[in-house]
Amino acid sequence: MKYFYEDKDRALSVYMGTQLDFGPHLHGHVEIVGMLKGSSAGFVESRKYEITPGDVFIVFPNQIHYYESRTDENYILLLFPASFADEFVHLLNGRVPDSPLLNNALDDPELFHAFDTAAKLYRPDLNITGMLQLKGYLMIIMGRIFEKLRLSPSDPGELATVNLILNYCMAHYRERLRLEDVAGKLHINKYYISHLFGKKLGMGFGDYVRSLRVGQACRLLEKGGMSIAQVSGAVGFSSTRTFNRAFNRYVGVTPSEYQKKQSNGEIIYPACDKP
Numbered sequence: 001m002k003y004f005y006e007d008k009d010r011a012l013s014v015y016m017g018t019q020l021d022f023g024p025h026l027h028g029h030v031e032i033v034g035m036l037k038g039s040s041a042g043f044v045e046s047r048k049y050e051i052t053p054g055d056v057f058i059v060f061p062n063q064i065h066y067y068e069s070r071t072d073e074n075y076i077l078l079l080f081p082a083s084f085a086d087e088f089v090h091l092l093n094g095r096v097p098d099s100p101l102l103n104n105a106l107d108d109p110e111l112f113h114a115f116d117t118a119a120k121l122y123r124p125d126l127n128i129t130g131m132l133q134l135k136g137y138l139m140i141i142m143g144r145i146f147e148k149l150r151l152s153p154s155d156p157g158e159l160a161t162v163n164l165i166l167n168y169c170m171a172h173y174r175e176r177l178r179l180e181d182v183a184g185k186l187h188i189n190k191y192y193i194s195h196l197f198g199k200k201l202g203m204g205f206g207d208y209v210r211s212l213r214v215g216q217a218c219r220l221l222e223k224g225g226m227s228i229a230q231v232s233g234a235v236g237f238s239s240t241r242t243f244n245r246a247f248n249r250y251v252g253v254t255p256s257e258y259q260k261k262q263s264n265g266e267i268i269y270p271a272c273d274k275p
Contacts, residue, residue, distance in 0.1 A: 012080040012134060014122035020051070020077075021069035023211060023250075024201045026166065029079050030092065031059040032141065034106055034115045038073030042066075042101065046202030049101040056105035058145060060096050062159055064200045076119045078138065088142050095151040102148050114140040162200050165193060173212050174236045179205045213237060214250045221259045228255045 020033065020040040033042070035055045042049045042057045044065045051057050051067075059065045061082055082092040106112045114137045121134050168182060182205075183190035197205050213235040220231045232243035232255075247255045 011084050011131065012078070012122075012138065013124075014119055014134075015077040015079070016119050017075055017077065018072055019069050020067045020073050020075050022067050023215065024064055024066040024203070024208070026062050026064045026163070027079075028061045029081050030061060030085065031065070032078040032145070033057040034076045034112075036074040036076065036106075038069075038071040038075075040070050040073055040075075041068040043068075043202065044100050045200045046198070049099070051101065052103075054104045054106045056102040056111070056145060058097060058100050058102070058149070060092055060154075062163065063096060064162065065100075076115050078115075078118065078141070080138065084135065085138060085142050087139065088146065091146060091151065094154055094156070096154045098150040098152055102145065105145070105148065108144055111141060111144040114138075114144070158196065158200070161188065161192075162196055164188075165196070169209060169212060173209065173216065174234065177209050177236065210246045211250050213243075214247050217243070217247060217255065218251070218258070221255060222262050224259075224263075228259075231255065 020035075024043075033051065033056065035051045035053055035057070037053055039050060039052045042051045042065065044059060044063055046064075049057065050070075082089050085092075106115065118134055118137045118141070121130065121137070123130070126134065164186060165182065165188070168186060169177060179190050179193060182188075183193055194205060197203060197208060201208060203211075216235045217231050220226055220234060226234070228243075229240050232240045235243075237243035237246070244254055247253075247258070251258060253261070
């Protein structure tokens with residue numbers, strides 16, 4: 001599982017996948033998952049939801065969320081900025097769903113058809129005509145989903161603080177990054193930071209930093225050209241031994257095993273280039 005902060009700039013992306021397993025991240029986009037087969041646990045700000053076949057899971061902009069795979073899944077994932085669905089911007093700003101999980105939503109034939117058609121239409125190089133057609137199906141999806149959602153006001157203060165901390169970690173993960181150092185640099189009480197990480201991410205600050213570094217290490221290992229020791233130092237670990245232990249904990253294999261599997265074309269969870 002990878003852990004990262006993500007800031008996407010594409011208008012609309014559609015992914016079809018078989019392993020819904022991505023670590024804590026946030027972005028300024030709306031993220032919608034339609035589960036076709038299998039199951040996964042979805043987490044929004046540390047609250048857990050079981051996503052099963054036929055369910056739809058929606059995450060609003062700047063909500064911290066992650067997934068843990070349960071079985072081999074088949075899912076469709078839509079990712080787009082709120083401005084792309086301009087008719088719904090007023091519902092997305094300053095609000096969050098009471099529950100992001102809509103059980104059996106894909107039993108609605110119109111909603112299922114819109115998901116399925118969007119997945120078939122999408123290409124990264126889609127022209128303006130194709131993108132407008134795709135947007136039409138997105139409007140159907142959003143309309144059917146918002147008929148079922150209940151919304152409540154969000155807490156912008158906590159969100160801004162979490163964003164500040166995650167941005168700082170992303171910019172400085174190569175350096176020594178202790179809780180006390182971050183608290184001092186950002187002028188935020190270290191106990192409050194610990195409280196926010198437990199509440200919003202469901203993990204401690206140290207766990208987040210180690211897993212963030214491991215996620216970045218995956219990128220470097222996939223690119224190749226660096227030794228394990230070089231990768232370890234490049235992402236901020238104090239020793240190769242510490243790096244190996246953390247990597248095995250979060251990925252399930254050692255860095256050398258991961259590198260070998262990648263070079264052999266074996267699939268390990270992809271690096272942090274998707275949700």
